[in-house]
Amino acid sequence: MPELPEVETVRGGLAPVLEGHRLTHVEARRPDLRFPLPANFVQMLTGAVIVKLERRAKYLLARLDREDTLVMHLGMSGRFEISRPDGVERPGEFHYAPDPDPKHAHIVFQTEAGARVTYYDPRRFGFMDLINTATLHLHPWFAGMGPEPLSEAFGGARLKEAFRARKQGPKTLLLDQRVVAGLGNIYVCEALNRARISPFKPAGGISRARLDRLAQDIREVLTEAIAAGGSTLRDFAKTDGALGYFQHRFRVYDREGEPCANGCGGVIARKVQAGRSTFYCPVCQK
């Protein structure tokens, strides 16, 4: 699921049941996700109050009334389910999304107010850790991380600096969380198509004016996705024709063979770049 907009949507969905609430029961049904959970995971969280639920790039940060912050990353297939007496909700997903398989319910949080939050992750690329809040910014996951794309610190100037003298295409550089933090494969493809920039051309040679435009397109595509409540490929794939509404969600991602939305007459192509699929228009993306 998760690039920045999806994680932000999940954060918004979890905040009402977690922020200001005390965890009364925490369960780790296996000792590890992608990495081993810290030995004191359950003990440190049980009885703690989540003071604030924040997001940094694709990470969720649950600030505790203790010295540590609970850091969570959804990897590729992480999902949260909120269960309360009045019903079940999965932030960032649509109501008709398939139920998660209970065998992948790895972590369960229960709050004093009676909410149960379950983390599911079939591929287990996600991870959680407890990190000292005072030095969180020095932790390898966060030290050197680039600016938030929706912050003032991000713009054409930042891209110009990060792209200078680089021969790699802008596609792979925008996926580098040190350049800008929170973009993934989908939104990088989308933003480059909007900006009409080739994913493959040497990034160092792109003009400042075009980078200004690219930064603006990045902001716009993320803002639109957050406003739409994130996106879920799983749902997109399952519902295809039934939901015209999704036709507008992505302009290039997973649209190989379809006409380019920029009206240039081009047809969306797919190429593997650095091991990942890149979708782009060979006609207008120069």
Add this chain to the structure above:
DNA sequence: CCCACGACCTGTGGGC
């Protein structure tokens, strides 16, 4: 430093 590639793990969809 730069860059490409494989590994991590499980599930799903397409082709035969």
Add this chain to the structure above:
DNA sequence: TGCCCACAGGTCGTGG
């Protein structure tokens, strides 16, 4: 129907 391969939103470590 069944089987096998390709591929999937992210990140990290290795080696040229």
